[in-house]
Amino acid sequence: xxxxxxxxxxxxxxxxxxxxxxxxxxxxxxxxxxxxxxxxxxxxxxxxxxxxxxxxxxxxxxxxxxxxxxxxxxxxxxxxxxxxxxxxxxxxxxxxxxxxxxxxxxxxxxxxxxxxxxxxxxxxxxxxxxxxxxxxxxxxxxxxxxxxxxxxxxxxxxxxxxxxxxxxxxxxxxxxxxxxxxxxxxxxxxxxxxxxxxxxxxxxxxxxxxxxxxxxxxxxxxxxxxxxxxxxxxxxxxxxxxxxxxxxxxxxxxxxxxxxxxxxxxxxxxxxxxxxxxxxxxxxxxxxxxxxxxxxxxxxxxxxxxxxxxxxxxxxxxxxxxxxxxxxxxxxxxxxxxxxxxxxxxxxxxxxxxxxxxxxxxxxxxxxxxxxxxxxxxxxxxxxxxxxxxxxxxxxxxxxxxxxxxxxxxxxxxxxxxxxxx
Amino acid sequence: xxxxxxxxxxxxxxxxxxxxxxxxxxxxxxxxxxxxxxxxxxxxxxxxxxxxxxxxxxxxxxxxxxxxxxxxxxxxxxxxxxxxxxxxxxxxxxxxxxxxxxxxxxxxxxxxxxxxxxxxxxxxxxxxxxxxxxxxxxxxxxxxxxxxxxxxxxxxxxxxxxxxxxxxxxxxxxxxxxxxxxxxxxxxxxxxxxxxxxxxxxxxxxxxxxxxxxxxxxxxxxxxxxxxxxxxxxxxxxxxxxxxxxxxxxxxxxxxxxxxxxxxxxxxxxxxxxxxxxxxxxxxxxxxxxxxxxxxxxxxxxxxxxxxxxxxxxxxxxxxxxxxxxxxxxxxxxxxxxxxxxxxxxxxxxxxxxxxxxxxxxxxxxxxxxxxxxxxxxxxxxxxxxxxxxxxxx
Numbered sequence: 151x152x153x154x155x156x157x158x159x160x161x162x163x164x165x166x167x168x169x170x171x172x173x174x175x176x177x178x179x180x181x182x183x184x185x186x187x188x189x190x191x192x193x194x195x196x197x198x199x200x201x202x203x204x205x206x207x208x209x210x211x212x213x214x215x216x217x218x219x220x221x222x223x224x225x226x227x228x229x230x231x232x233x234x235x236x237x238x239x240x241x242x243x244x245x246x247x248x249x250x251x252x253x254x255x256x257x258x259x260x261x262x263x264x265x266x267x268x269x270x271x272x273x274x275x276x277x278x279x280x281x282x283x284x285x286x287x288x289x290x291x292x293x294x295x296x297x298x299x300x301x302x303x304x305x306x307x308x309x310x311x312x313x314x315x316x317x318x319x320x321x322x323x324x325x326x327x328x329x330x331x332x333x334x335x336x337x338x339x340x341x342x343x344x345x346x347x348x349x350x351x352x353x354x355x356x357x358x359x360x361x362x363x364x365x366x367x368x369x370x371x372x373x374x375x376x377x378x379x380x381x382x383x384x385x386x387x388x389x390x391x392x393x394x395x396x397x398x399x400x401x402x403x404x405x406x407x408x409x410x411x412x413x414x415x416x417x418x419x420x421x422x423x424x425x426x427x428x429x430x431x432x433x434x435x436x437x438x439x440x441x442x443x444x445x446x447x448x449x450x451x452x453x454x455x456x457x458x459x460x461x462x463x464x465x466x467x468x469x470x471x472x473x474x475x476x477x478x479x480x481x482x483x484x485x486x487x488x489x490x491x492x493x494x495x496x497x498x499x500x501x502x503x504x505x506x507x508x509x510x511x512x513x514x515x516x517x518x519x520x521x522x523x524x525x526x527x528x529x530x531x532x533x534x535x536x537x538x539x540x541x542x543x544x545x546x547x548x549x550x551x552x553x554x555x556x557x558x559x560x561x562x563x564x565x566x567x568x569x570x571x572x
Numbered sequence: 573x574x575x576x577x578x579x580x581x582x583x584x585x586x587x588x589x590x591x592x593x594x595x596x597x598x599x600x601x602x603x604x605x606x607x608x609x610x611x612x613x614x615x616x617x618x619x620x621x622x623x624x625x626x627x628x629x630x631x632x633x634x635x636x637x638x639x640x641x642x643x644x645x646x647x648x649x650x651x652x653x654x655x656x657x658x659x660x661x662x663x664x665x666x667x668x669x670x671x672x673x674x675x676x677x678x679x680x681x682x683x684x685x686x687x688x689x690x691x692x693x694x695x696x697x698x699x700x701x702x703x704x705x706x707x708x709x710x711x712x713x714x715x716x717x718x719x720x721x722x723x724x725x726x727x728x729x730x731x732x733x734x735x736x737x738x739x740x741x742x743x744x745x746x747x748x749x750x751x752x753x754x755x756x757x758x759x760x761x762x763x764x765x766x767x768x769x770x771x772x773x774x775x776x777x778x779x780x781x782x783x784x785x786x787x788x789x790x791x792x793x794x795x796x797x798x799x800x801x802x803x804x805x806x807x808x809x810x811x812x813x814x815x816x817x818x819x820x821x822x823x824x825x826x827x828x829x830x831x832x833x834x835x836x837x838x839x840x841x842x843x844x845x846x847x848x849x850x851x852x853x854x855x856x857x858x859x860x861x862x863x864x865x866x867x868x869x870x871x872x873x874x875x876x877x878x879x880x881x882x883x884x885x886x887x888x889x890x891x892x893x894x895x896x897x898x899x900x901x902x903x904x905x906x907x908x909x910x911x912x913x914x915x916x917x918x919x920x921x922x923x924x925x926x927x928x929x930x931x932x933x934x935x936x937x938x939x940x941x942x943x944x945x946x947x948x949x950x951x952x953x954x955x956x957x958x959x960x961x962x963x964x965x966x
Contacts, residue, residue, distance in 0.1 A: 282654060283630070439787040466787045483782075483789030498718050500765060500782055503631055504789055519631035545631040 191236030192551040192558070195290035195339035196425060197508070200384050202471040204552040208511040211572045213525055213536030218568035221556060222265035223542070226565045228276075229255070229286030230337075231300075233551045233558035233565065234293050238262045240567070241298060242560065245276045245286035253278070255287050255302050257310055262554070265567060271315035277303020277335045284545070284562045288337035288380070292347070297364060299347050303335035305378065307349060309367060319367030327353030327360070329378045337380040337423075341394070343407045346370050348385075348394055352378025359383070359396055361409060371409030376401065379421070380467070386428040388449045397422045397436055402447070402454065415454035418442055424465035424479075429472050429490055433457065437465035439482060446490065460493035462486070467547065468506040471514075476530045478514055480505060485516060487530050496530040506549035510570075517559055521546040523568060542566050598711045601723060602699045604744040609696050610775030618642065618775065618799050621695060625779075625795040629653055629788075636792060638692075639803060646693035647807045660808045661689035667810035672756065677813040677879050678854070684759040687733050687752055696777060697746065698727055698735070706730035714741075717748055745769055745776070753785045760785045773799050810854045815877040815884065818903065819857055821934055822849045822875070825964040830863045832957050839958060847961065865957070867892050886910045886929065899929060907932040913950045928953050937963035 196202045231243035240260040247253040253276030259268040278285050289301040297309050297318060305323035310316060323329035323336065329352045338350040346361040351372075353360070358376035362369060376398040384395045388404075393412050396403040400420035404412040422438040429435055429446070434454070437444040445459035463470065463481050470479030476496065477488050483504045487496040503519030509528055513536065516524040523541035527534040546561040557568045606612055620641045627636035627650045634651035644663035651657065652672055659668040659681075666681040666689050673679075681689065691698070702709055712724040715738065722738040729735070738748040746766045753762035762785035766778035779794040812820070830843040845863040852858035852874070859873040870891030878885050884901035901910035908931040926946045933940040939961050944953035 464787075482784050482787055484784075500767075503628065503791065520628070520633060547631065 191234070191293065192232075192553045193234055193236050193293040194341070195232055195292070195382050196469060196549070197551065199428075200341070200382070200425060201428065202469060202508040202549065203473075204508065204510045206510060206552065206555065208513050208570060211570055213513075216570070216572055217537050218523055218525070218539050218541070218557060219571050221263075221567040221569050223564060223566035224260075224265045225563060226258075226560065227256070227286065228284055228562045229560075230284060230288045230548050230562075231286075231560075232290040232548055233560055234291050235262060235551060235553040235556075235558060236293050239268065240265070240558065241291050241293060242565065243273075243287035243289070243291060243300060243302075244270070247276060247285065251278075252276075253285070257291060257298060257300050257308070257315060259315065260565075262556075262567070265565070269315045271310055271317065273300055273308045273310075273320075274302035274304050274306045279334060281334065283334060284547070286562075288335050289339040289382070292340040292342055294342055294364060299340040299342070299364070301336055301338060301340060301349070303337075305329055305331060305336040307340065307347070307362070309347070309364065321362065321367060323349075323351050323353060323378065327351050327357045327372075328355070329353045332378050332380060334380070336378060337382075338378070339382040341383045341385060343385055343392070343394060346407070348383055348407075350376075350378060350381065350383055350396055350398060352376060352398075358398060359394075359403070359405060359409075361407075373405060373409050373411065374398070374403060376403075380423040382425050384426045384428060386426075386434070388432045389451075391452075395426050395428075395434060397426055402426070402434070402436065404449070404452075404454070413449070413452045413454055415447055418445055418459060422465075423467045424469040427470050427472050427477065433490075435470065435472065435477055435490065437463050437470060437479065439464045439466045443481075444477075444493070458491075458493055460488075462488045462493050462495045466504055468504065468549065471507065471509045471528075473509050473512070473528045476528075478507060478509070478528060480507070483519075485514075485526075485533070487533075489530070497533045499526075499533040504547065506547070508550055508552060510552045515550050515552060515557055517541070517546055517548075517550045519546055520544070521559070521561060523550070523557060523559060525570070539568070541568060598709050598725070601711065601725065601739065601744065602702070602709065605697065605699055605739060605746075608744040608776060609700075610771070612700075614774040615696065615700060618695065618773075620799070620801055620803055622798040622801045623794055623796075626793045627651065628791040628793075631789075639801070639807070640693055640695055641803065642695055644690070644693045645803075645808050646689055648692070659689075660810070661686070661693055662808040663693070666808075675879075678810045680810070682754075682757050684752075684754050685757060687729075687731060687759075688754050690729060690731065690733075691735075691751060696775070698729070699725070699737075702727070712736075720747070722747055743769075746778070753783070755786050755788055768793075772797055812851075813855050813877055813879065815879075816855045816857070816875075819875055819877075819884075819908070821936070821939065822857055822859070822931075823851065824849060826961040827964055828861065828863070828962075829960040830865075830957065831960070832865065833955050846964070863959075884908060884910065888929075897927065899927070901929075906934065911950065913946075924949065926950060 227244040227246050229243045229245050233242045240262050244258045245255045254272050255274045255276050256270040257273055258270040287303050292299045298312050300308050308320045309318040341348040347364050348361050351357050351360045357372040358374040360372040381397045393404045400417050402415040402417050419438045419440040424437050427435040432449045433446055435446050442459045443461040443464040446457045447454040448457045468480040470477050475490055477490050485499040505518040507514050507516045512528050514526045514528045521542035524538040525536040541559050542561050542564050544561050548560050551558040559566050622639050624637045626633050630653040632653050636650045638648040640646050646661040648659050655671040657670050660666050667678045669678050708728040710726040714721050715724050717738050723741050725737045727735045735751040740747050749764045752759055764783045768780035769776050770779050781792045783790045826847045828845050828847050831839040832842045834840045843864040847861040849859040857875040862870045872889040874887045876885050886899040888897045898915045899910035899912045911928040913926050928944045930942045941959040943957040944955045946953050
């Protein structure tokens with residue numbers, strides 16, 4: 151091999167490496183863009199995948215030396231909607247009570263940095279809760295590129311422009327589809343799939359589930375018989391097939407994004423409020439406060455079969471998260487970790503009442519039912535609290551949200567942003 | 573045969589020894605449990621406790637106060653969510669005002685609730701003097717709770733209700749109790765957890781008690797405990813409804829003068845008699861009176877208040893014709909006016925003569941009653957009798 155040949159080969163190899171490097175950079179940029187697009191905020195109920203999970207890294211934070219730092223806190227009107235965040239703006243549902251029988255529900259936008267209100271738009275009259283649990287909207291807004299979709303406590307699905315809250319379209323579930331208001335109000339959060347807003351409507355004439363064109367609100371499809379409940383649909387990709395999962399009454403439904411029923415499964419309990427939890431690649435975890443408490447099904451060839459059921463996790467209104475083979479959630483009023491394989495209790499932590507939790511990186515972000523914000527390890531080994539702070543005061547039943555290093559919490563009277571810092 | 577006798581002998585001995593060991597263990601464990609709570613001597617000196625703190629129900633934290641006595645009495649004022657609740661137990665029966673049941677006045681406790689009040693009324697542990705109280709205790713195998721090995725005792729109260737207690741083997745203090753509780757008056761199983769044990773006045777008590785039953789969660793965070801407080805025993809008695817307390821002026825023994833309206837339109841004293849008015853139930857006054865008119869009127873009159881209808885109610889039994897009449901009434905212009913215009917028996921053949929009974933001129937030791945009739949459904953009332961009540965001197 152001559153020196154020239156060696157040089158040519160070296161040059162060739164360098165060129166190949168150069169192109170390979172360039173290709174890799176461009177490809178990774180695309181992937182990065184796709185991921186960025188997918189996780190550009192806490193844009194709907196339970197976050198991007200409706201799993202209550204943020205993949206933002208917290209590894210740089212030494213929680214033994216830091217506490218969540220208050221960014222802002224403000225008084226708001228009653229409502230249970232989670233806080234959604236994207237592109238520097240915080241969106242949630244609030245309400246305003248005029249007198250004992252009059253009031254309104256609003257979709258409102260606030261500055262992510264300061265909490266200052268940017269706009270609010272009226273979507274419906276207020277839902278007054280007869281039992282006194284709390285008034286206002288229950289469902290969480292769903293944010294699209296251009297629109298925001300909300301469901302009021304009285305069952306009005308509304309589309310507004312994201313930029314200024316302008317009205318686009320609205321459907322009244324009770325008047326148009328014969329839905330019956332569930333006790334404690336409509337609570338199912340909108341889901342966007344393939345340009346359609348997917349809703350649990352609970353209407354008559356096989357209109358339990360419906361899809362609406364997100365641009366003009368036209369009905370795209372309707373399906374199944376079932377009541378309006380408090381549960382929200384989940385989008386899951388199982389065996390390469392995107393499917394929308396509804397826990398409705400005593401039936402677990404899987405529908406194709408086009409509305410056809412893929413499979414159904416008869417659940418051992420009804421009335422689940424906690425959203426189904428997807429355990430990749432093909433399992434679903436469901437829990438309710440009724441016996442048996444929880445079950446896990448495996449979906450193969452469009453058929454769901456029971457893998458496990460037990461009493462070690464009973465969710466009331468707060469949903470679980472899945473992390474590395476374990477389920478973390480509120481067993482009635484105690485934070486608990488159970489094995490997703492066996493249901494075995496790994497640990498239990500009391501004292502947070504009927505709170506809620508999400509997962510960020512490998513940390514549990516817990517909000518107690520009295521507004522205490524806690525960071526703990528998401529580990530089956532033991533409950534280990536990293537830090538805690540009294541974030542908001544009063545009954546706090548809405549799960550926290552997380553985006554861009556900040557935790558967002560709210561209850562019926564106030565809303566706050568806390569930065570997790572080193 | 574000899575072998576059989578030998579086997580029986582061994583079996584009996586084994587059974588007796590096992591029972592003895594078990595009993596030894598139970599008594600030993602309970603002795604350590606009582607000692608962990610401060611010991612018998614310290615508790616012998618405690619007749620009552622006033623506990624105050626914060627109680628959380630439906631995720632809403634509110635003030636809480638409870639009084640307990642060593643006679644098994646219990647009284648508490650608390651909030652369930654935003655609704656104020658009062659409850660009392662005299663050791664056998666009790667009452668509550670619980671707006672969650674949509675009843676705003678005191679009501680008697682149900683049997684399922686009474687079992688709960690036996691638990692609430694414990695000064696510190698049901699194992700204290702358990703034999704004297706007719707309780708039975710059995711030692712079960714150790715169990716793991718929240719990753720910790722626990723001593724397990726099964727308690728059977730003298731009312732037959734069973735509880736399972738989990739004691740920390742290091743401290744002998746209670747960690748958890750499984751018992752029967754109530755949710756909206758219906759029996760449900762409950763788990764109670766005890767924490768934050770503190771020493772006060774030489775005794776040890778949990779300052780954090782969390783109970784879960786069905787989907788409910790209740791947390792009591794005690795802030796202060798006072799011992800041997802002065803107690804007004806009337807707090808354990810079921811209070812009368814506010815409206816019936818208004819009528820309490822009628823209670824007592826009375827001299828009664830009976831006047832009737834003559835045909836000439838003047839009043840004429842027809843008889844003098846006596847009347848006794850007493851509480852026949854918490855919310856029912858009963859009057860027994862007899863006087864002469866054309867015939868002897870033997871009357872038994874009951875007064876109560878119907879909260880649902882927001883009306884006073886009177887029943888008036890006349891022994892002359894075995895006739896019972898029902899009246900509803902209200903308080904207006906310093907008078908209680910009862911009438912039977914609104915009482916319809918559905919029999920249109922009956923002659924419609926209505927009565928009105930007006931209690932007025934109410935004073936501490938006197939009041940008057942006027943009885944009128946109407947034949948035009950209350951358009952006009954014609955006075956017929958007046959009864960003047962003067963309290964008998966003792």
